[in-house]
Amino acid sequence: MNRNVPPSPTAKQEIYGLVERLERAHEVNRAAINLVPSENRISPLVERSMRLDFYNRYFFNDDLSADFWWYRGGESVGDIQSSGTAALARLAGADHVNVRPVSGMTAMLVVLLGLGGSAGSPVVSVAAASGGHYATAALLERIGRQSRAIGQHAGHIDTDALRKVLTSEEVPLVYLDLQNTLHELDVRQVVDVVRECSPGTRVHVDCSHTLGLILGGAHANPLDAGADSMGGSTHKSFPGPQKGVLFTRDAQVAEDLRGAQYHSISSHHFAATLGLSVAAAEYEVFGQAYAAKVLRNAQALGTALERHGFEPIKERSVITRTHQLWLSVGTDEQATDFSAALASAGLRANLLPDIPGATGLAMRLGVNEVTFEGADEQSMAELADIFALVRDGHIDQAVKMREALKYGFGEPYYFQDASDPR
The missing domain is CATH 3.40.640.10 (Type I PLP-dependent aspartate aminotransferase-like (Major domain))
Structure with a gap:
C-alpha cells in the first residue's frame, strides 16, 4: 500500500458515516429506559x-x-x-x-x-x-x-x-x-x-x-x-x-x-x-441513598406489574429483595416477541434461560440503572403502565409515556456536571 496516496473521498465518507451511526445509536440508547440488571450507565x-x-x-x-x-x-x-x-x-x-x-x-x-x-x-x-x-x-x-x-x-x-x-x-x-x-x-x-x-x-x-x-x-x-x-x-x-x-x-x-x-x-x-x-468517590456521597432506593424500586415495580396481570416469579412468596425481578412471559416465542415489542417502545429487558423456578426463557429485569438516573416508586408504577400498554399492543402510547417518564425522573444519584452545587 502506498501510504503517500491520500484517502479517497468515498473512504472518508464511509468512516464518517460509521461515526455518525454510532452517535445516533448513542442518542437512542440514552433516550431508552434500560432495565437490564447486569448493566448500568456511568455518570457524566x-x-x-x-x-x-x-x-x-x-x-x-x-x-x-x-x-x-x-x-x-x-x-x-x-x-x-x-x-x-x-x-x-x-x-x-x-x-x-x-x-x-x-x-x-x-x-x-x-x-x-x-x-x-x-x-x-x-x-x-x-x-x-x-x-x-x-x-x-x-x-x-x-x-x-x-x-x-x-x-x-x-x-x-x-x-x-x-x-x-x-x-x-x-x-x-x-x-x-x-x-x-x-x-x-x-x-x-x-x-x-x-x-x-x-x-x-x-x-x-x-x-x-x-x-x-x-x-x-x-x-x-x-x-x-x-x-x-x-x-x-x-x-x-x-x-x-x-x-x-x-x-x-x-x-x-x-x-x-x-x-x-x-x-x-x-x-x-x-x-x-x-x-x-x-x-x-461519587458513591461515597450518593451510594447509601441509591442502594436503599434500588430495593424499594424493585419491590414497587414487581408489585405494580403484578397488579397489571403480569406473573412475577417468586421465591418463598417474595417478589424480590435485590435489584432484580423476574417475569414469566409465556413460551420462548412469546417472551422473545414481548421483549422485541418493549424494545420498539424504548424499554430494554433481559431474556435468560436458567432462571430458578422458570421453564424456558424468562424476563429478568433490574431497576439499578433507572434508579441511578433518578427514578422513584411512582416511576415504577408508570413503568408498569407502559409494560401493560406494550402487552396490549398500544406501542405509540407506550413510546409517548416512556419519553415523558424518562425526562421526568428526579435528581440522579451522581453529580450532573462540574457546576452541580450538591
Missing part, C-alpha cells in the same frame, strides 16, 4: 474521565514508586487511582483492594487461579440451574480444577451438600457465584459450615450483581460475615465503568490474588480504572 464525570489520553496507556506503578516508571504517561494521575482504591476500601471495609481485573470474568479467573489450589483440586460453586454463574463450572474444568456445583434456594446454600463435599475431599475454595437471585445471599451460613468442616478452605463471594447494594449498605458485607474475599464486576448494581475489583482483609489472600493477577492480566484499562476512582 466518569464518562469524561474515560475519554482522555489514558485510555491507551499502560499503568503498572500501583505503589507510585519513584524508580518504577517503566511505562511513562501516568505519573501525573497515578495518585487518582490510589485515591479511588482508598475510597473503595472504605466502602467495603477492606484492607486490600485489587483493581487490576478488567471485568467480573477476569476477577473470577484471578480468584480461581489464586485461591483454587493446584491442578486437580475440587472447587465448590453454585449450580447454574439454581442461580449460579453460567461459566464457573466450565472455567474450572478448563483451568484444570474440578467443579463441585451445589444448589441454593432463596439465598440459602444447600448446606448438606456443602458438608458432604467438604468432609469427603480437600477443598481449597468455596466460590459463591450467585448471579440470578431475588434474595440476599446468606454468607454467614456458608462460612459457619466451612469453618466447622474444613477450616483451611477459603470462601470467596462473587457479588458482581449486588456489589452496589453491599457497598451502599443495603445488603450485608460478606467480609463482615467471615468471607475471606469478595468482588466482581463494577457495572451492575454498582454504577461504574466495565471493570472488576477484589476485596479482602487478609494479607495472604491479597498476596495470592496479586500473584495470580500478575500472570493473567496485563493492561488493566487505565482510563476505566481512573473512571472507577471517580465512581467510587
